[in-house]
Amino acid sequence: MPMLIKRNPGWRLPESQTTPEAVYLDRRRLLQAMGFGAGLLATTGLATTAVMRPHPALAADAPDPTADLYPAKQNPRYTLDRALTPEKDVTTYNNFYEFGSDKDIWEAAQALQIRPWTVKFEGMVEQEREVDIDTLIRAMPLEERLYRHRCVEAWSMAVPWTGFPLKALIDYAKPTGSAKYVRMETFQNDTAPGFAQTFYPWPYVEGLTMAEATNELAFMVTGLYGKPVAKQDGAPLRLVTPWKYGFKSIKSIIRISFTDERPVSFWEQLQSSEYGFWANVNPQVPHPRWSQAMERVLGTGDRVPTLLYNGYGEYVADLYKGLESERLYT
Ligand SMILES: Nc1nc2c(c(=O)[nH]1)N[C@H]1C(S)=C(S)[C@@H](COP(=O)(O)O)O[C@H]1N2
Numbered sequence: 517m518p519m520l521i522k523r524n525p526g527w528r529l530p531e532s533q534t535t536p537e538a539v540y541l542d543r544r545r546l547l548q549a550m551g552f553g554a555g556l557l558a559t560t561g562l563a564t565t566a567v568m569r570p571h572p573a574l575a576a577d578a579p580d581p582t583a584d585l586y587p588a589k590q591n592p593r594y595t596l597d598r599a600l601t602p603e604k605d606v607t608t609y610n611n612f613y614e615f616g617s618d619k620d621i622w623e624a625a626q627a628l629q630i631r632p633w634t635v636k637f638e639g640m641v642e643q644e645r646e647v648d649i650d651t652l653i654r655a656m657p658l659e660e661r662l663y664r665h666r667c668v669e670a671w672s673m674a675v676p677w678t679g680f681p682l683k684a685l686i687d688y689a690k691p692t693g694s695a696k697y698v699r700m701e702t703f704q705n706d707t708a709p710g711f712a713q714t715f716y717p718w719p720y721v722e723g724l725t726m727a728e729a730t731n732e733l734a735f736m737v738t739g740l741y742g743k744p745v746a747k748q749d750g751a752p753l754r755l756v757t758p759w760k761y762g763f764k765s766i767k768s769i770i771r772i773s774f775t776d777e778r779p780v781s782f783w784e785q786l787q788s789s790e791y792g793f794w795a796n797v798n799p800q801v802p803h804p805r806w807s808q809a810m811e812r813v814l815g816t817g818d819r820v821p822t823l824l825y826n827g828y829g830e831y832v833a834d835l836y837k838g839l840e841s842e843r844l845y846t
């Protein structure tokens with residue numbers, strides 16, 4: 517079990533101590549990752565360098581070919597004890613490093629072309645294949661779920677996602693019995709300015725064990741607030757795993773591979789001392805640079821205590837029995 521950290525009862529999370537995932541990278545690691553000397557590092561201003569934004573797409577996108585599927589019926593099993601975060605906050609305060617390392621990327625993300633879009637199924641599957649996103653979405657059982665989201669940076673939101681269980685996608689992909697993990701990958705092309713920051717280990721990658729991926733909570737998102745999901749929130753297909761820190765919820769997926777090797781995710785590759793594979797929410801295990809005890813709720817700005825497994829222990833705690841020696845909470 518993780519060590520219990522005793523906290524002052526009156527302790528509050530100082531906002532200034534919570535920094536975005538990337539702005540405080542260890543200097544030596546960053547140098548290695550960049551493969552450059554200190555001279556250049558000094559002039560590039562580390563990972564905080566402002567990213568140039570492209571103009572948002574000028575022409576409006578064609579109507580979404582799946583728009584008729586929304587709103588989908590809400591599944592009453594997944595509701596919340598807290599108010600939903602206003603749509604405006606969910607769609608204008610984002611983490612999507614492909615479009616820049618600050619929260620204000622929603623306009624830049626409009627440059628992403630989400631049709632045509634295909635998803636490849638690879639690795640340990642009966643047969644590798646590539647499927648058109650609209651064919652895929654129409655083959656899946658869409659429903660709406662209200663989920664909490666807890667970013668490792670200590671902000672949170674409550675969101676009405678539309679999508680389908682990851683389990684349904686896994687049944688569709690037909691992995692073989694040897695598969696132990698599912699690995700997912702985000703698009704990489706020259707429409708997004710973040711790829712010019714070559715010290716990041718692009719493309720964005722995430723992974724789950726097969727047991728996690730087939731847990732009923734693991735959800736593939738195609739919609740948000742009763743509409744097709746916005747580009748800045750990961751259109752046309754993103755993962756949500758509400759019991760884990762938000763960085764596990766990989767956006768704009770193009771490739772899903774089944775493997776017997778544990779995938780190394782984007783953040784783990786960048787800074788494994790801070791971001792591991794499991795990344796389950798636990799208020800008692802601090803991030804090396806800040807506490808995880810409390811969270812700031814987007815929209816209201818309220819500070820509320822963070823819950824073990826983000827409040828989803830009854831669904832997922834069993835997944836981690838026997839794994840107590842692992843770094844389950846970072
Ligand atoms: N491809 C990709 N997926 C990503 C990210 C990213 O930078 N790139 N950021 C992650 C992080 S840190 C969080 S908190 C959530 C944010 O999702 P939201 O912007 O819809 O709130 O997306 C996750 N998925």
Ligand SMILES: [Mo]
Nearest residue numbers: 667668762763
């Ligand atoms: Mo995050």
